[in-house]
Amino acid sequence: MKKLVNPMKIPHKVWLLAVSLFVSQIVFPSGSYTDAENWTNHLVTQQKVIDVNGTVSDSFGPVIGASIVIKGTSTGVITDMDGRFSLKVPVGATLVVSYVGYEDKIIHYKGERNLKIELNEGVQQLQEVQVIAYGTTKKVTVTGSMSSVNSDELLKTPASSLANALTGKVTGLSTVQTTGQPGADDPSLYVRGVGSLSVNLSKPLMLVDGVERSFFQLDPNEIEDITILKDASATAVFGVRGANGVILVTTKRGKEGPAKVNFSTSFAIQMPTRMPEFANSYEYATAYVDAQRRDGVAEDALAFDDTAIEAFRTHSNPMAYPDTDWADMLIKKTALQTQHNLSISGGTKKVRYFASLGVFTQDGLFRALEKDYNSNFKYNRYNYRINLDIDVTKTTLMRMNLGGRVNDKRSPNYEDKDDIAYLFRDIYWAPPFAGVGVVDDKWIVADSKKIGKLPGDVRDALYPYYGKGYNTSAGNVLNFDFMLEQKLDMLTKGLKVHAKGSYNSGVTLIKYRRCSYPRYESILNDDGTINLRKVGDKTSLNYEESMGKTRDWYLEFALNYKRDFGKHHVSGLVMYNQTMKYYPDGPDNLKGIPNSYVGLVGRVTYDFNTRYMIDANMGYNGSENFAPGKRFGLFPAFSAGWILSEEKFMQKLKPYLSYFKFRASYGIVGNDRTNDNSRFLYLPDAYNPSSGKYNFGTNVSTSLVGATEAKKGNPNVTWETAAKQNYGADLFFFDSKLKMNLDYFIEHRKNILTTRSVVPGYLAVTLPTSNIGKVDNKGFEVNLNWRDRINDFGYNIGINLSYAKNKIVFMDEIQYPYDYMQKTGKPVGQEFGYKYDGFFSEDDVARYETERGKSMPDYGAGFMPKPGDVKYKDLNNDHKIDNNDVAAIGNPIYPLLTGGLNLGFSYKGFDVSMTWSGATKTSRLLGDIFREPFGATNARSLMKYMVTDAWTPEKGNSAKAPALTFTNKTNNYRDSDLWLRDASYIRLKNVEIGYNFSQKLLKQIHLGSLRIYASGYNLLTLDKLKIVDPESKPSNQSMYPVVMVVNFGLKVGF
Secondary structure, three states, X not given: OOOOXXXXXXXXXHHHHHHHHHHHHHHOOHHHHHHHHHHHHHHHOOOOEEEEEEEEEEOOEEOOOOEEEEOOOOOEEEOOOOOEEEEEEEOXXXXXXXXXXXXXXXXXXOOOOEEEEEOOEOHHHOOOEEEEOOEEEEHHHOOOOEEEEEHHHHOOOOOOOHHHHHOOOOOOEXXXXXXXXXXXXXXXXXXXXXXXXXXXXXXXXXXXXXXXXXXXXXXXXXXEEEEEEOOHHHHHHXXXXXXXXXXXXXXXXXXXXXXXXXXXXXXEEEEEOOXXXXXXXHHHHHHHHHHHHHOOOOHHHOOOOHHHHHHHHHOOOOOOOOOOOHHHHHEOOOEEEEEEEEEEEEEOOOEEEEXXXXXXXXXXXXXXXXXXXXXXXXEEEEEEEEEEEEEXXXXXXXXXXXXXXXXXXXXXXXXXXXXXXXXXXXXXXXXXXXXXXXXXXXXXXXXXXXXXXXXXXXXXXXXXXXXXXXXXXXXXXXXXXXXXXXXXXXXXXXXXXXXXXXXXXXXEXXXXXXXXXXXXXXXXXXXXXXXXXXXXXXXXXXXXXXXXXXXXXXXXXXXXXXXXXXXXXXEEEEEEEEEEEEOOOOOHHHOXXXXXXXXXXXXXXXXXXXXXXXXXXXXXXXXXXXXXXXXXXXXXXXXXXXXXXXXXXXXXXXXXXXXXXXXXXXXEEEEOOXXXXXXXXXXXXXXXXXXXXXXXXXXXXXXXXXXXXXXXXXXXXXXXXXXXXXXXXXXXXXXXXXXXXXXXXXXXXXXXXXXXXXXXXXXXXXXXXXXXXXXXXXXXXXXXXXXXXXXOEEEEEEEEEXXXXXXXXXXXXXXXXXXXXXXXXXXXXXXXXXXXXXEOOHHHHHHHHHHEOOOEOEOOOOOOOOOOOEEEOOOOXXXXXXXXXXXXXXXXXXXXEEEEEEEEEEEOOXXXXXXXXXXXXXXXXXXXXXXXXXXXXXXXXXXXXXXXXXXXXXXXXXXXXXXXXXXXXXXXXXXXXXXXXXXXXXXXXXXXXXXXOOHHHHHHOOOOEEEEEEEEEEEEEEEOOOXXXXXXXXXXXXXXXXXXXXXXXXXXXX
C-alpha cells in the first residue's frame, strides 16, 4: 500500500518555506537579483556561467532555509523545504553556504552542474549536547552556569577516588584531599565555596544517572561525563537538595554498531608526597636540656646526662640508647596500585548495550611488623555495570542500568579499636629513643626512666597498634535503575512521558581480629649491658563482627515536551519524584524511621532563532523536618540568554569574534539539613529514657537511673533558603580557537538552620534548631582555552580561575567589646588567635619588669619573659595581652581562590597532557606536636624545624619558632598567626605521555586500537608550608599521608 503523506508535516514544511522565503526577500531583495542578472550578463562575456542544482543537508537530513551566496556579490538563494536550490554560478566563483547554528561552508566552484553540500554543526552546538538536571539540551540553549569533564580527561588521573580527578579541570569546583589512605581518600568538595554557617553543610548534591548516589568509588571507565551545576537556574529543580550545587555523573551507554571490546591495564607505584621530619635522639636530648638550662633547672636535675647525650650522638649502644625514625620505620617508601578494566559496547537499532567490569587494588604504605598476620592497609574494589537501551516499539524506549561494586578493606586495630583516627598522631608523638622496634621477633621498648628523667610514660610508635590485630571491611553496593519512556506524537508532536524507578542497597560486614603481643622492656645495667623483661603474654586472634546497611529507593514520573516551530523552539518538563531512605543519619532512636522526600519539578524553556532564550525552573519539595503548614517549599529560578554574535550589528566582528552569548539567572534554592543531623525539628520535647543518673537527699552517693530531656522542638522552624544570582558570558574568538567563559555570582543565604550557642551555663537542655543565620557569598570564574592544529601537530592550552568568598552576616554569638573579635563579618571557618609581634630580645627582657603596662604590654601575673619568647600585639591598646587581643588570623582551611592550567599536544601517534592545579587564600593553623615541642606531656617528639629554626640572638625576629622553654609554653604556643601557615600551593596534579599505534599496523595485527602510556598524580608540589603536605591536617587529626602515583598502562581495543 502506498504510504500516505503525514498531514501534520505539510503545513509545517510549507510554514517553514514561507518563513524562509520571507527571510530571503529581506536578505536578497528583488533589486539584488536584477543587479545580479546584469552582473552575470556582464560576466558571461568573460567566463562561463553554469545553471547549478544542488542540495544542502546535515547529518540528520535536508537543511531548510540555508543561504547560498556568490562571494563578493549579493547574488544568492535559499534552500526549499527539501533542502534543494538552483543558482547560476560563474566557473571559478566562490560560494558561501551558511545557516544559523552551522559552520559556514566555502566552495570553490569548478563547473559542476550538481552540488551536494553537507553542513557541520558550528560553534553554537558547543560539542553536541549538555547534561542538565533531569535531561539534556544543546549547549547553545544553556542559560545556566555549568562546567563539564568528559571520560578522556578523567582517565588521565590514576587516583583511587574519582573525585580527585576533577581537581584543576573545571571552574567553580574546589577539592581538599587530606589523606591518601587506601579506600578512604575521598576529598572534600565545594561548589563555589562555602555558603552556609558550617563547612560540613556545604557539600554538593551528587547524582549518578539522575539518582542521588556517591560517585567517588566508581570506575572512571564507566563514566561518560561529569557536569557541575552551579547557579540557581541549573539547580532549583532539586529544591531542598540543590543549595550547595549539584554534580551530575552520566555513565556510558551503548551505540548501534558492531561490538567494541576494550581492555585496559595499569600498574602504579604510590609514594608519600611529604613526610614530617622529627629531631633524632641527639638533637632531641640536646634541645631538651638546653631548654631546661634556659629555665634555670639545676644540672643534676636535667632530663639527660652527658653519658646519654654522647651515646645518642655516637650510636655506640643502640639497644640501650635507641635512635629510631619511627616514620621511616613504619611508613614504606613505595606501595603497589593496579587498575584493570574490560568493557564491551554495541548493539542493533533496537537494542544497545554497554557492559564494564573493573578491578582496582591499592596496597598500603604502612609497614606491618607482625609475623602472624598482615595489618597493613589494603583496598580492593570490583566495579561492574550493565546499561541497556531497548526500543520496545518505534515510540517506546526502555532503559535498564545495573551497577555496583564489591570491595574489601583492611587496616590495623588502634588501641584495641577499629577506629584509626589517631593512629598516625600517636606514631608522630613517639620520641626517637622510646624503643628500637622489633628485633628477632621481639617488640623492644627502651628503659626511658634510665635514659632520661622525663615526666609520665614514654610510648614508642608501636604501642597503639603492634600486636593488637587488624580488621577487615567487606562492602557490597548495588544500584539498579529502570526507565520506560513513551513518545506521544499521536497526541502532539514532541510530547513524551516516562516513569523511572531506582533501588540502591549497601551492606558492610566488619570483622575484627584482636590479639595481644608481649613487649620486652630493655633494662639498662650500670655497665651498659641490657636485660629484657617480658611484659604481657601473646594471645591468639579472636573474632568479632558487626554489620552496617543502607537502602533507599527513588521514583519519578515525568511529562516532557520539546518541539520546534520554525525559529521558535520550546520545551517543557513536569515531574513528580519521591525518595525513601532507610537507616538514615541522625539520632539513634530515630534510625528505624525512614527518611523521605517528595517533590514536584517544573521547567519551561523557549528560544527564538537560537538567539534569544528564556528558562523558568521550579522545585516544590516537602520535608519531614517541618510542621504541617511549613513542610513544603517552592524554589523558583529564571534565566535568560542572548547570542549577540547572531545580530547584524555584530557581523563585522565575525572574523575575530565567532560566538558571543550573554546569560543571566536568578533563583531560590533550599536546605533542610542541620549540622547535627537532627530530624523532626518541630516535634514537642523528647526524652531519652534510662540515660540520666540522679541522687536525692543529702550525703547520698547512690544514683538512680532516670530520663534526660533531649533536644527541644520548634514548631516555627522552616526552610533555609539561598537567593542566587549569576551573570555570565561565553565568547569564542578566531574561528573558535580561543574560547572564554566568564561568570560572576552572588548568593544571599538566610534562615540558616542552627542551634543557639549563646545560652546560660546553668541551662540543662539543648535548645531547638532555629532559623537564625545569614551568610553572603560571591565570586567569579574565568575559563580560557586555546585549541589549534597545524598539520599533524595539535595543541591546547587551558586556564581556569575560581574565586568565592563568603561573609557571615548574622550568627548567634555574644557581643564582644571589639568588632575584630566577632565572627560576624568574617568568612565561615575563620581562624582566630593572637597577632604575633616578634620575639622578646634580651633588652626587652631587661625592661619588662619596669615597663610592663606602660611602653610594653603586661602579659599577666606570673609571666616572666625570657629571650626568644613570643610577643603579641596589643590590639585594643590597654597595655595588656589578654583575650581581648584575639582577632581573625589568616584564611579558612578551604581555599578561596583555586585554578588550573591544562596543557596538551599531539603529533601523529604521540600525545602529552598535563594539569597543574593551584589553591591560595587558605591557611593551616599548626597544632599539637606540629606546634608544641615535646607535646603537652613534655615527653613526646620534637619537630626538626623547632631545632633548626628556633630563635637565637643572631636570628632575632627572622626565626620561625621561639627559643625552647618549658616555663613559658603557655605563652609561646597559644593560637597565634606565628603558627599559621600559608597553605597555598601549585601542584602537578596529573601528567600523561602516550602513544597510539597507527591504523596500518593495527590492521596487520587485527586490533582496533592500541595505546601505551605513562601517567602521574601529585608528582610535584610547590608550596610554603613545607612541614607536611599543604592539603593535610597538621594537628592532632594527622592522617595517612597524601600520596603521589607513577603509573604505566596499556589499552587495547578489538
